[in-house]
Amino acid sequence: MSLFNNEKSHGIHPPGNKITSNKKIERVPLPKQVILPLSQHIGAPSKAIVKKGDEVKVGQKIAEAGGFVSVPIHSTVSGKVTKVIEMVSSVTSNVGNAIVIEADGKDDWVKIDKPSKPNKLSKKEILNRVKEAGIVGLGGATFPTHVKLQPPPDKKIDTIIINGCECEPFITSDHRLMLEHGEEILKGLEIMMKVLGCNEAYIGIESNKPDAIENMEKIVSESNISGEVIVELLPAQYPMGAEKTLLKRILGMEVPIGGLPMDVGVVVQNVGTLKAIYDAIYDGIPLVERVLTVSGAVKEPKNIISRFGTPASEIIDYCGGTNSNANVMIFGGPMMGIAQISFDTPTTKGTNSILIQKNNTEVEGNCIRCGTCVENCPMNLMPLMYVAYVKKNMYDELKDYWIDNCVECGSCAYGCPANIPLVQYIKVGKAELQKRRPK
Amino acid sequence: MDNLFSIFIMMALVNNFVLAKFLGLCPFFGVSKKLSSAVSMGIAVIVVMFAASVVSWLLFYQLLVPFGITYMRTAIFILVIASLVQILEITIRRTNVNLYNALGIYLPLITTNCAVLGVTFINVDQAFNLAETIVSALGAGVGFTLVLAIMSGIREKLDLADVPKAFKGIPVAFLVAMLLGIAFLAFGGMV
Amino acid sequence: MVHILKNLKKGIINENPVFILLLGLCPTLAVSTSIDNAFGMTAAVMFVLISANIIVSLIRGVTPDRVRIPVFIVIIATLVTIVDLTMKAFIPELSKSLGIFIPLIVVNCIILGRAEAFASKNTLADSVADALGMGIGFGIAITIISFFRQLLGTGEITIFGTHVFSAPGLFDNPMSVFILPMGAFLVLGCLLATLRYMGAIESG
Amino acid sequence: MAEETVDQKRLVVSTSPHIHDKKNTKKVMYVVCLALLLPIIGGVYFFGIYTLLVVLVSVITAITTEFLAKRLRKREFIMDGSAIVTGMLFALVLPPRIPLWAVIIGAAFCIAIVKEAFGGLGHNIFNPALAGRAFITVSFAGLMTSWIAPVKSVISLDSITSATPLGEGFSYAGSTSDLYIDLLFGNVGGCIGETSALFILIGGLLLLATGVIKWRIPVVYIGTVFLLAWLIPGQDPVFHILAGGLFLGAFFMATDYVTCPMTAKGQFIFAFGAGVLVILIRVYGSMPEGVAFSILLMNAFTPLIDRHVKPKPYGYIPPEKKSRFPLKKKAKTTDVADKPDQDSSTDKKEGKK
Amino acid sequence: MDNTVLIIVSLTLVGMGCGIAIFLVNRFLPEEDKLLKKTEEISKFLPGMNCGACGYPGCFAYAGEIAKDIDILQTSPCMVLMNDDKKVKALGNALGVDLSSGDKxxxxxxxxxxxxxxxxxxxxxxxxxxxxxxxxxxxxxxxxxxxxxxxxxxxxxxxxxxxxxxxxxxxxxxxxxxxxxxxxxxxxxxxxxxxxxxxxxxxxxxxxxxxxxxxxxxxxxxxxxxxxxxxxxxxxxxxxxxxxxxxxxxxxxxxxxxxxxxxxxxxxxxxxx
Incomplete structure (x- = not known):
């Protein structure tokens, strides 16, 4: 126990509940209709290039990137565009447009542009293919990958960290991916190392996935990848999979406040993203589907692979439907996932899990300053101060407590004995601060 | 040396101006809303107390006592303090604008701060010599600043508390002062 | 006439110097240990307040703006010295128990505040009414506080040696905290809160 | 179809996280109550059944006062156990034969003035039980200094006056080691709950084991007292930590979440300061016992400590130090034009601090 | 009667001493900041209740901002909150701008x-x-x-x-x-x-x-x-x-x-x- 508790990496240990870790990835039947929001990633929304009545095929581009920090969107079924609707985004909670495509059930693919020699592609070609395939960070943050692969010239990247932690309870999609598609992940990593010109990579996996560690170690040792790839065993602790904590744990470095991992020469990438990069470069397939975990209060929890835009209700039906008292549906894990407003919400690129729960929110009590949140905070912040200041509409003071450093991991609210929704207060505080910031 | 030390402790803690002697209450409650202003005010009070004590001591023993008109001390002392504050204000204002913004607005308040006048009276009443006067002035000022800082820290925290409407602001500050006063009783008998 | 009455009432109720303006706290809290002290203090403050207001009001056109405050202070200091000496001569005991708070009237915010804010801008009659009102307001407040403090702190009420009544249970075990400085804070704090709760004064 | 039934049902939406630890305020409070039962049993054993009455009256008064205060504020009264803890703690720091009316006044003061007037649970600045005790001490000095010797019989109402170990008239007949043993088991005069160091220690260890309190404050507090007493000639360090209410204060009072600093570093400062104050008051002050006052004084410092001792956030780079009050140059006019902007920018920062 | 003279003389002497000291300080120190003077001028007209509605910490700070940039006045709720046409106009006169409040x-x-x-x-x-x-x-x-x-x-x-x-x-x-x-x-x-x-x-x-x-x-x-x-x-x-x-x-x-x-x-x- 260190004296001042500063050096210890803080975190919590929620029950793992990884009930699906032994379930093989299954493919969900094709949906009858998909709804594809134009804003499935962080950054500018994509711009639709199809209109009502257009016939589309699988993998056909239906929206192009709306800026540098943006990616195109591809149709995930073959069929006809029936309408463009307005819907609340399941990721950003903002109102945006979505393209609705009626599937014809044929699953016709567009002509795939498969490179003949994927190993010989130039850096520029790779970047272009990654962008055109619409790849974003599949860990949940959905940051466009091609942007991450092009750091500003003054920032030299020397290390890549592959995030296979999956520290959130319930979710096992990355775990299954590492077991079933380890080779592809490693090939994806090879491409990334080539693009970024670095020859050091770590694959961080939590200790509660011994089979995945074993598998990845085996694959790494058998491969003839150039450069050093180390599989790092990490303690099972939340939030180990957050970029900044992962970086600190593996490399012992801290990202400066307000900075990105690239400021210390590191890029952190999720295993799912690597698989997507592999698919795009070796097979020329754009990002139209992903692995996700369906767990919680469903009859048959499963790991499945499904096309984007599939209504969650169809996936849940495939898993046997929900238990009777379930009234919460979360996209993502229970710690950071976003509760959805309806079972019909379509999945998007960032949906790594569909979690069904019974609501267990309790009445908010008075803060007794027990310090649990301070102790739990992986960023060494004082979350209780945010609650106090937001309650009193004092937003300027939030900056004195470095609110921008908060990653909203939810460790504080998880442990709070008074059931205070700290994350919500923090989100309000951040939004208000943003609003008040001089433009 | 021991004597000086005990005078300092006496003035700062045991007979704290605010909590035990009821001197300087107006600025104590008025300027204790923010820690930064409380500290600024405290520094200003220490400076003025020091200067006023020295000047008033000189005047009292060099002018009033020889002429046998010690009862004139009220008028003379307040005049001296008022002028000192005025001089200090002009000086800061002209030389350092930032310091003036931080301190200056509290300076006029000090003129009517009974703590300053009070310390000069106490020095004279206790027949302190010059060294003792200086220590006692510093002790009183430090004690005042300490309590002011504690109070402002507590009031900043109370700003975030769910204080009942009737107690908000000054009444709850009175309660804090009461509890602080009780706590400061602990220093009783230390000298 | 109407507005003279209004000025009078203002000091007692609407702008009570202690309960509402929170001015002159030091003497209010320090000497309110007994009703005797409260009366003595009120008398001294009222004399200085009224005289100062009269003088300031009379010379209000004459003093140049820049030396206004120093002049006021000198006037008040003179008046306070008079009071101090008078009290020492005629009621030495009371004077002793009030201690340095008699000379400290010089820096009482009520007096300088009224001189500066009111008397220097208004006619003689108005100024006198204002001073009277403020003085009575101060007197009422300090008397109420000292009543509670004396009652709770000693268990009995005595005014200038005359025993008025004693509270049965309290007299045997008086709560000495109320005679100590802390008691003053507690009484005034609770009093203010009660007045606010009843809606008698506005919450801040 | 499943969809139809699903559609009928309205979903519940809340912010993440969607799972929660099982710990809650109520449980914490009841664990503290449980731990406090030990010193109470000790008190009843040493000073008779009357002490149990004192505890009961104190707890009932505390709950009633809280209920009334909430009614006055038109708030919902929630039985979260904090009033019970306050009531128990307050009773434990009273002399064994205190009249019940004094208990009622004190407990009501604890809750009404020290806790509810500041905003209720979580908002009080001072530890209610200790502030109440200090208030009663100042109010009824006579009552609070009449100690009795342990009667060691539950039904006895005897009251043989005796001095507390830290009091002035205290003398002990046996050897030093006998004194230590008596102090440890509580066979000495004193407050209801603070005589038996052993009982309090067991209660405190229960709190430590359940994770309700952290080791820092008790260890640093008691350690500081021990060390200082050892350093000052003529003082007996073992006697100093065993006598009086140090253990009760260290385990149950100083660790009060609401009134102690939140950060580990802050808690060190808090406990160290309290330890120094205890020795100062006991050795140099006029009061025999300093635990209550030392904690109250440090409670007053807690906001300042909390403000200045923040944990260093992840990725923090300390800013370059700049003078807050740069002296104005005596320059005449040349840089007046651009000077104000520069000045005001620093002003703004100060203002917001 | 000696005493009377003494009182008058001593009081005069001290008064003169103080006056001279202030005069000297006043005379030999550099010019004061113009902005500060303007700030003080403005702060006289502000409500002085430090409510913070303007978004600055207190009226004095707000006055300082106005002294720098008069346009701030138009966009802050302070003028409306003051709810007193006379005061608003006086401030306008002092600053040389028209601040007539217009319609309700x-x-x-x-x-x-x-x-x-x-x-x-x-x-x-x-x-x-x-x-x-x-x-x-x-x-x-x-x-x-x-x-x-x-x-x-x-x-x-x-x-x-x-x-x-x-x-x-x-x-x-x-x-x-x-x-x-x-x-x-x-x-x-x-x-x-x-x-x-x-x-x-x-x-x-x-x-x-x-x-x-x-x-x-x-x-x-x-x-x-x-x-x-x-x-x-x-x-x-x-x-x-x-x-x-x-x-x-x-x-x-x-x-x-x-x-x-x-x-x-x-x-x-x-x-x-």
Missing amino acids: KVAVVHCGGNSEILYEYKGIDTCKAAAQLSSGFKKCPYGCFGFGDCVNVCPENAISIDPEKKIVVIDPDKCIGCGLCTKECPQNLIEIIPAKMPQYLACNYLSKKNIPGRERCPLGCIHCRICVKASENEEVTWNEEKDLPFFDPEKCVPSPAAVEKCPKKVIFERNET
Whole structure:
């Protein structure tokens, strides 16, 4: 126990509940209709290039990137565009447009542009293919990958960290991916190392996935990848999979406040993203589907692979439907996932899990300053101060407590004995601060 | 040396101006809303107390006592303090604008701060010599600043508390002062 | 006439110097240990307040703006010295128990505040009414506080040696905290809160 | 179809996280109550059944006062156990034969003035039980200094006056080691709950084991007292930590979440300061016992400590130090034009601090 | 009599000494900062209650900002809060700008509050918090949540919550048009309009031409433009950016036809106060 508790990496240990870790990835039947929001990633929304009545095929581009920090969107079924609707985004909670495509059930693919020699592609070609395939960070943050692969010239990247932690309870999609598609992940990593010109990579996996560690170690040792790839065993602790904590744990470095991992020469990438990069470069397939975990209060929890835009209700039906008292549906894990407003919400690129729960929110009590949140905070912040200041509409003071450093991991609210929704207060505080910031 | 030390402790803690002697209450409650202003005010009070004590001591023993008109001390002392504050204000204002913004607005308040006048009276009443006067002035000022800082820290925290409407602001500050006063009783008998 | 009455009432109720303006706290809290002290203090403050207001009001056109405050202070200091000496001569005991708070009237915010804010801008009659009102307001407040403090702190009420009544249970075990400085804070704090709760004064 | 039934049902939406630890305020409070039962049993054993009455009256008064205060504020009264803890703690720091009316006044003061007037649970600045005790001490000095010797019989109402170990008239007949043993088991005069160091220690260890309190404050507090007493000639360090209410204060009072600093570093400062104050008051002050006052004084410092001792956030780079009050140059006019902007920018920062 | 002389002499001497000291200090120190002087000048006219409504820490700091940039005055609620034409004019005179307050202004809420509930919201009961979860728990993502963030900031207690519709109601008689509430509303539903505006739209459904308001709210603007057609003299125009009818606050022309013909009755008439 260190004296001042500063050096210890803080975190919590929620029950793992990884009930699906032994379930093989299954493919969900094709949906009858998909709804594809134009804003499935962080950054500018994509711009639709199809209109009502257009016939589309699988993998056909239906929206192009709306800026540098943006990616195109591809149709995930073959069929006809029936309408463009307005819907609340399941990721950003903002109102945006979505393209609705009626599937014809044929699953016709567009002509795939498969490179003949994927190993010989130039850096520029790779970047272009990654962008055109619409790849974003599949860990949940959905940051466009091609942007991450092009750091500003003054920032030299020397290390890549592959995030296979999956520290959130319930979710096992990355775990299954590492077991079933380890080779592809490693090939994806090879491409990334080539693009970024670095020859050091770590694959961080939590200790509660011994089979995945074993598998990845085996694959790494058998491969003839150039450069050093180390599989790092990490303690099972939340939030180990957050970029900044992962970086600190593996490399012992801290990202400066307000900075990105690239400021210390590191890029952190999720295993799912690597698989997507592999698919795009070796097979020329754009990002139209992903692995996700369906767990919680469903009859048959499963790991499945499904096309984007599939209504969650169809996936849940495939898993046997929900238990009777379930009234919460979360996209993502229970710690950071976003509760959805309806079972019909379509999945998007960032949906790594569909979690069904019974609501267990309790009445908010008075803060007794027990310090649990301070102790739990992986960023060494004082979350209780945010609650106090937001309650009193004092937003300027939030900056004195470095609110921008908060990653909203939810460790504080998880442990709070008074059931205070700290994350919500923090989100309000951040939004208000943003609003008040001089433009 | 021991004597000086005990005078300092006496003035700062045991007979704290605010909590035990009821001197300087107006600025104590008025300027204790923010820690930064409380500290600024405290520094200003220490400076003025020091200067006023020295000047008033000189005047009292060099002018009033020889002429046998010690009862004139009220008028003379307040005049001296008022002028000192005025001089200090002009000086800061002209030389350092930032310091003036931080301190200056509290300076006029000090003129009517009974703590300053009070310390000069106490020095004279206790027949302190010059060294003792200086220590006692510093002790009183430090004690005042300490309590002011504690109070402002507590009031900043109370700003975030769910204080009942009737107690908000000054009444709850009175309660804090009461509890602080009780706590400061602990220093009783230390000298 | 109407507005003279209004000025009078203002000091007692609407702008009570202690309960509402929170001015002159030091003497209010320090000497309110007994009703005797409260009366003595009120008398001294009222004399200085009224005289100062009269003088300031009379010379209000004459003093140049820049030396206004120093002049006021000198006037008040003179008046306070008079009071101090008078009290020492005629009621030495009371004077002793009030201690340095008699000379400290010089820096009482009520007096300088009224001189500066009111008397220097208004006619003689108005100024006198204002001073009277403020003085009575101060007197009422300090008397109420000292009543509670004396009652709770000693268990009995005595005014200038005359025993008025004693509270049965309290007299045997008086709560000495109320005679100590802390008691003053507690009484005034609770009093203010009660007045606010009843809606008698506005919450801040 | 499943969809139809699903559609009928309205979903519940809340912010993440969607799972929660099982710990809650109520449980914490009841664990503290449980731990406090030990010193109470000790008190009843040493000073008779009357002490149990004192505890009961104190707890009932505390709950009633809280209920009334909430009614006055038109708030919902929630039985979260904090009033019970306050009531128990307050009773434990009273002399064994205190009249019940004094208990009622004190407990009501604890809750009404020290806790509810500041905003209720979580908002009080001072530890209610200790502030109440200090208030009663100042109010009824006579009552609070009449100690009795342990009667060691539950039904006895005897009251043989005796001095507390830290009091002035205290003398002990046996050897030093006998004194230590008596102090440890509580066979000495004193407050209801603070005589038996052993009982309090067991209660405190229960709190430590359940994770309700952290080791820092008790260890640093008691350690500081021990060390200082050892350093000052003529003082007996073992006697100093065993006598009086140090253990009760260290385990149950100083660790009060609401009134102690939140950060580990802050808690060190808090406990160290309290330890120094205890020795100062006991050795140099006029009061025999300093635990209550030392904690109250440090409670007053807690906001300042909390403000200045923040944990260093992840990725923090300390800013370059700049003078807050740069002296104005005596320059005449040349840089007046651009000077104000520069000045005001620093002003703004100060203002917001 | 010696004493009398002594008193007079000593008091005079001390007084003179003090006077000389002040004079000397005054004489030999450098010029004072001009900005500071201006700041003090301005702060005399400010309310001095340090309420913080202007967004600066206290009146003196605010005065300092005004001294630098006079335009700040126009955009802050302070002038309205002072509620005293004389003082405002005096400040204007001192600064050499015209600050005549003009017409009385009031706040209106652009929502009728009839939207159904979309999901069960669990969390902090403030509008700001509710707005962050999927654009609010009502079917209309632009409507009033009725938690009353604005109620708390109103200096005149003019805002209350309608217990039935669960939306905020502004009392036009009490409202002084300071605009503090407009900043609080996360949905940007409150607008300051001239008190003599004869009508306003009680809806803020920013259509992107895809879903008409009626699917979300029985009392929502359906963007039918009947009001524009009904108004003969262009009292009502169409705000293309928001896709909502627009009543020009500069003109303040009544349009009874628009009020009457609106199929959703979402244009509210208001009586001049």
